[in-house]
Amino acid sequence: MTGVQTCALPICEWPDAAAHCGAVDVRSLPFADASFDAIVCCYLVELLSHDDIHKTLAEAQRVLRPGGRFSLIVIGQNKPVFRYMYRIGGAMIRAFWGRLVDNEVPDMIQQNGMKIVEDHYLRQGYYPSRVLISEHAAEPALQGAAAVSGRVRTRFQK
Numbered sequence: 001m002t003g004v005q006t007c008a009l010p011i012c013e014w015p016d017a018a019a020h021c022g023a024v025d026v027r028s029l030p031f032a033d034a035s036f037d038a039i040v041c042c043y044l045v046e047l048l049s050h051d052d053i054h055k056t057l058a059e060a061q062r063v064l065r066p067g068g069r070f071s072l073i074v075i076g077q078n079k080p081v082f083r084y085m086y087r088i089g090g091a092m093i094r095a096f097w098g099r100l101v102d103n104e105v106p107d108m109i110q111q112n113g114m115k116i117v118e119d120h121y122l123r124q125g126y127y128p129s130r131v132l133i134s135e136h137a138a139e140p141a142l143q144g145a146a147a148v149s150g151r152v153r154t155r156f157q158k
Contacts, residue, residue, distance in 0.1 A: 027055040034065045042073045045101055053101065057112035064136040070114055076102040076121050076130025102130045109134050 045053045090099050114134035
């Protein structure tokens, strides 16, 4: 198991496990092609630019083995009041709040060679999240939401 994070804060090591943790740049992962079975990314892409999201997704696709799973958790709230307040907070404190990307990320995932196999919403207290699970596609990159129509299993509607 390898754990990574995007900042240089202290990271724990698990001495009794076959695990390693370290800080890396997600836009340029220091791992070989097809070296991971699964990747989990939580609340990161909201802090990245549009281009950096594409770079991050391309890197995730590159280091996943064919059939590997990429789980992406983003802030997912479609109520106008929440989106408005989040935009205000994000404009005031961008590095902390980030921006809402839950509506654009599914297409970006597919454009980077992965297919979405699960898409659902959940709440952690009041904090709304969208969970997108995709697989490394062996075929060329799928384009647009229409390419995944009928294959996405949605547990919770918006």
